[in-house]
Amino acid sequence: MSEIVHVGLAGRAYDIHIGPGLLARAGERIGPLLRRPRVAIITDETVAALHLKTFQTGLENSGISSVALCLPPGEATKSWPHFERTVEWLLEQKVERNDVVVALGGGVIGDLVGFAAAVLRRGVRFVQVPTSLLAQVDSSVGGKTGINAPQGKNLIGAFHQPSLVLADTDVLDSLPERDFLAGYGEVVKYGLLGDSEFFQWLEENASRAAGGDMAARIHVVKRSVEMKAEIVMHDETEQGDRALLNLGHTFCHALEAATQYNGARLLHGEGVAVGCALAFELSARLGLCAQEDPSRVRAHLRDMKVKVDLSDIQGELPDSDGLITLMGQDKKVVDGALHFVLARGIGDAFVTSDVPAEVVRAVLDDALAARG
Numbered sequence: 001m002s003e004i005v006h007v008g009l010a011g012r013a014y015d016i017h018i019g020p021g022l023l024a025r026a027g028e029r030i031g032p033l034l035r036r037p038r039v040a041i042i043t044d045e046t047v048a049a050l051h052l053k054t055f056q057t058g059l060e061n062s063g064i065s066s067v068a069l070c071l072p073p074g075e076a077t078k079s080w081p082h083f084e085r086t087v088e089w090l091l092e093q094k095v096e097r098n099d100v101v102v103a104l105g106g107g108v109i110g111d112l113v114g115f116a117a118a119v120l121r122r123g124v125r126f127v128q129v130p131t132s133l134l135a136q137v138d139s140s141v142g143g144k145t146g147i148n149a150p151q152g153k154n155l156i157g158a159f160h161q162p163s164l165v166l167a168d169t170d171v172l173d174s175l176p177e178r179d180f181l182a183g184y185g186e187v188v189k190y191g192l193l194g195d196s197e198f199f200q201w202l203e204e205n206a207s208r209a210a211g212g213d214m215a216a217r218i219h220v221v222k223r224s225v226e227m228k229a230e231i232v233m234h235d236e237t238e239q240g241d242r243a244l245l246n247l248g249h250t251f252c253h254a255l256e257a258a259t260q261y262n263g264a265r266l267l268h269g270e271g272v273a274v275g276c277a278l279a280f281e282l283s284a285r286l287g288l289c290a291q292e293d294p295s296r297v298r299a300h301l302r303d304m305k306v307k308v309d310l311s312d313i314q315g316e317l318p319d320s321d322g323l324i325t326l327m328g329q330d331k332k333v334v335d336g337a338l339h340f341v342l343a344r345g346i347g348d349a350f351v352t353s354d355v356p357a358e359v360v361r362a363v364l365d366d367a368l369a370a371r372g
Contacts, residue, residue, distance in 0.1 A: 001214070003222045007141065007229045009236060012161045016141060016229070018221045020214060022168035023054045023129070027062025030127055033163055034064065035098040039127075041068040042086055042113045043104040044077065047131050050174045055104055055129065066102075067093050071109070075261040075268075078108050078147045080156075086116045097121045100163065106132035107139035107268065111154070114145030118160035125163040132175060133183025134269045136167040137190070137224035138245075142232040148261065152329040153253050159237050167225075169217045180210060181306050182269030185248075185276070187220055188306075190227045192276055192297065193247045196347030198223050203300050210304065243351045247341040248275030254326035255310075258317050265314050270307040277301060277308050282355070282363050283342040293346055311371040320364035324357065 002019025017029060030039065039059065043052055048070045056066050069089045071077050095101060101124055103113035110128050117126035130140035146157020172180060184206065191199030202220075209216035228245065235242040252271035259265040280294040301308045310317060318326070327338055338360075343349045 001218065003218060005222060005225050005229055007161070008233055009161060012143075014161060014163050014165065016165040016167060016225050018136075018167045018169065018218055018225070020168065020170040022166045023051060023171065024058045025061075026055055026058035026129070026166060027060070027064050029164060029166055030059065030100065030102070031062045031064060033100050033125065033127070037062075037064045039064060039066050039100050039102050040090055040093050040095050041066050041102045041104050042089075042109060042116070043068060043070055044073040044106075044109055045070050046073040047105045047109070051131060051171055052104065071112075073108075075108055075148070075256075075263055078112050080147065083112060083116060083147050086112060087120055090116060090120055095120065095124060097124055099124060101126040102129060103127070103140075103162075104129045104131065105135070106130065107135045110135050110140050111145050111157070112147060114143070114160050114162065115147060115157050118145055118158040123160065126160070128162045128165040130165065130167055131171045133172055133180050133221075134186050135183075136169075136172075136221050137183065138186040138228065140165050140167065141225050141228050142242075142245075143236065152257060152326075153261075161236075165225075167221055169214060169221060172217060173212065177210075179267070181304060182267040182273075184210070184304055184306055185269035185271070185273030185301075187224050188297075188301065188304075189245075189247050189272055189276055190224045192280070192343065192346055193244050193341065193349040194227060194231075194347055195223070196345070198227075199300075199346050203303075206300075206304055243339065244341055244349050246339075246351075247343075247349050248272045248277075248279050250327055250338060250340055251275035251278045251323075253329075254323045255313065255317075257326045257329065258323060259313065259315065266307075270312075273301050273306045274308060274310065274312070278363060278367065279341060280343055281367075282340065282360065283344070285359055285363060286342070286355070289343050289345045289348075293343070296346065309370060310367040317368065317371070320361045320368060323364055324360060 005016040128140035130136045143161035149155040252275035283289045
């Protein structure tokens with residue numbers, strides 16, 4: 001039942017395996033990469049309790065031994081202290097340049113471990129084993145790695161492609177509903193930025209995926225990573241088309257900073273969903289897309305019980321000027337100009353810096369006023 005998506009980067013090509021039962025057969029996939037039968041695994045405490053034993057047993061069945069480091073769960077782990085701890089632990093384990101490091105976890109672990117692998121001995125190979133929907137459809141693919149700074153998200157990092165991605169769709173059963181739905185924010189993004197037929201399929205079938213239908217889940221992950229892989233192959237280091245993958249993220253990153261990266265208030269994928277809704281509202285205000293497009297986006301996100309509006313975010317938020325200031329910290333700012341991904345319609349996104357600040361402010365003012 002598993003599927004394979006190939007990322008055909010010259011000299012750095014790799015496969016993404018998608019389907020159930022991949023943790024238990026991990027050794028079969030990882031074994032061919034190894035010079036010696038040993039890997040170092042970094043995970044978090046939540047994922048370790050659920051999946052580490054299954055994964056290590058899957059390695060042992062192919063004669064591969066492993067050591068594991070468990071970090072605290074949560075966005076705060078994507079920081080200098082945990083990065084330093086990870087790199088020093090890998091050195092203590094005598095990880096060599098020909099060895100393989102494994103990131104077993106969600107986007108936080110994948111980003112942190114990928115960055116550690118990028119700098120350790122000037123670059124060691126690593127394998128992504130994403131355990132959240134968000135990581136399976138987005139962050140585990142494409143080689144973006146990094147940590148957060150006090151000034152903003154993902155401002156410190158490197159492009160470092162994995163050697164293999166194992167997206168075991170069985171592990172999605174262990175996600176709390178909120179985490180699954182947060183990941184769905186990134187899934188919707190793919191339909192909105194470049195595939196209107198996929199968005200229509202989601203409108204008709206995404207509730208089955210959320211309900212546990214395995215075939216629907218595999219399709220959701222496969223189509224998402226196909227789209228990401230295609231964009232990454234054209235633009236690995238985000239000089240052009242890859243910026244389309246940031247649909248909703250300029251708003252999202254400002255909202256995450258405004259909520260102090262507190263997952264209890266806002267998860268990344270929830271911020272992406274809210275950001276996509278705001279990006280379509282901004283596009284409609286600028287006369288780029290039909291007025292009904294933002295309504296359709298919001299209606300689908302509502303149907304899926306995903307956060308849509310600023311009123312869905314608990315606690316205080318800055319005013320519109322405060323949010324625009326936070327957008328200015330985004331790493332996609334060029335010569336001081338904010339870059340937005342806007343849309344001419346569902347499935348037709350483009351990147352621009354030519355957005356009047358007063359229109360952005362008006363969109364945010366209205367969204368904040370709706371919070372009451």
